[in-house]
Amino acid sequence: MIECRNLGKSYGTVQAVSDISLSLDEHEFLSILGPSGCGKSTLLRLIAGLEVPSQGQVFLHGQEISGRKIILPPERRKFGMIFQDFALFPHLSVKDNVGYGAAGSKTEKQQRVNELLELVSLPHLATTMPHQISGGEQQRIAVARALAPRPRLILMDEPFSNLDYQLRQQLRRDIREILKHEGVATVLVTHDQVEAITFSDRMLLMQKGKVVQEGTPAEIYQNPQTIWASSFVGEANHLPVEWQNDSLKTPLGELNVPFEIGRNARIMMVRPEDFKLESVPADQANGIVKSVDFSGSVQNVGVLLKSGASVQVSGSPHLLWNQEDSVKITAERYLCFNSSGNRLNGIPE
Numbered sequence: 001m002i003e004c005r006n007l008g009k010s011y012g013t014v015q016a017v018s019d020i021s022l023s024l025d026e027h028e029f030l031s032i033l034g035p036s037g038c039g040k041s042t043l044l045r046l047i048a049g050l051e052v053p054s055q056g057q058v059f060l061h062g063q064e065i066s067g068r069k070i071i072l073p074p075e076r077r078k079f080g081m082i083f084q085d086f087a088l089f090p091h092l093s094v095k096d097n098v099g100y101g102a103a104g105s106k107t108e109k110q111q112r113v114n115e116l117l118e119l120v121s122l123p124h125l126a127t128t129m130p131h132q133i134s135g136g137e138q139q140r141i142a143v144a145r146a147l148a149p150r151p152r153l154i155l156m157d158e159p160f161s162n163l164d165y166q167l168r169q170q171l172r173r174d175i176r177e178i179l180k181h182e183g184v185a186t187v188l189v190t191h192d193q194v195e196a197i198t199f200s201d202r203m204l205l206m207q208k209g210k211v212v213q214e215g216t217p218a219e220i221y222q223n224p225q226t227i228w229a230s231s232f233v234g235e236a237n238h239l240p241v242e243w244q245n246d247s248l249k250t251p252l253g254e255l256n257v258p259f260e261i262g263r264n265a266r267i268m269m270v271r272p273e274d275f276k277l278e279s280v281p282a283d284q285a286n287g288i289v290k291s292v293d294f295s296g297s298v299q300n301v302g303v304l305l306k307s308g309a310s311v312q313v314s315g316s317p318h319l320l321w322n323q324e325d326s327v328k329i330t331a332e333r334y335l336c337f338n339s340s341g342n343r344l345n346g347i348p349e
């Protein structure tokens with residue numbers, strides 16, 4: 001449905017977005033994840049038609065809508081926008097806010113408003129004013145208002161950032177369901193990896209104006225292509241490694257990896273859940289437990305390796321570790337990276 005080709009945008013000497021190509025299918029949920037200042041909002045505004053690209057084009061169903069100039073103005077794109085600050089009209093009641101963009105006769109509008117207020121579970125607030133309702137409720141109303149004109153695409157810029165943690169999780173789940181129910185394609189911009197992972201079908205990971213990786217949340221989590229991506233998406237332990245005499249010397253002991261990977265490997269990355277801990281006598285240990293953080297369903301264990309490096313391990317809480325326990329620690333899964341921080345391909349067994 002939407003295609004961006006080699007999109008770029010600069011403000012003076014700042015290259016906010018460079019050479020981004022992406023496509024979005026009907027009904028698809030895409031999230032754009034990256035640290036603050038990496039160009040996410042600029043990319044969203046380029047898609048919306050609120051910015052003229054410095055390079056590249058945006059297409060809608062194969063028709064160019066943004067290029068050297070804005071060809072189809074934003075208000076005719078049928079895109080709904082939802083922002084961090086809710087942006088409801090303060091002088092309009094909840095139902096008038098929702099009805100604002102709805103089309104059709106008075107009865108049809110009324111029907112659409114009622115249907116949407118049901119969908120966001122707030123029919124009882126129809127006649128209240130925005131300042132009388134909570135932040136979470138305001139954001140649900142903002143979603144209802146964006147959906148009222150039956151947009152083909154919803155663009156959301158950090159929509160949950162102004163809400164507290166508990167509310168954010170609940171609202172994220174609810175809004176995802178509401179948007180799926182409406183069948184509308186969605187682009188979510190966020191700096192919060194958990195939000196991107198749980199919300200979307202596909203993710204674009206951005207760094208300094210560029211897309212550095214694209215894939216499903218599971219693909220990006222399991223196969224980060226750079227060291228940076230491995231720690232931006234999920235928790236990662238990084239350990240120095242060295243290729244010597246045909247084997248990979250690591251703080252966890254020697255590992256057998258193929259020559260093509262081993263000879264260029266400088267860093268190994270292990271997810272906390274991919275370590276295995278065994279209780280062993282001190283003389284066979286390669287690590288000592290230094291901290292145990294039990295949080296109900298998981299146990300997070302800090303282990304100081306003989307090499308001097310520290311790692312974080314997470315696992316089931318069935319057997320609780322104690323400080324100063326001697327352990328043998330191994331990695332059941334790991335990835336190797338070269339000196340430039342790029343992933344060496346082929347997953348060593």
Ligand code: ADP
Nearest residue numbers: 011014015016035036037038039040041042043
């Ligand atoms: P993000 O949403 O990922 O935090 P932005 O897209 O807002 O990033 O900004 C990317 C870069 O472009 C930043 O360096 C920002 O300062 C710059 N930028 C964004 N909008 C403008 C603007 N209107 N004028 C000048 N610089 C801008």
Ligand code: MG
Nearest residue numbers: 040041042157
């Ligand atoms: Mg932004």
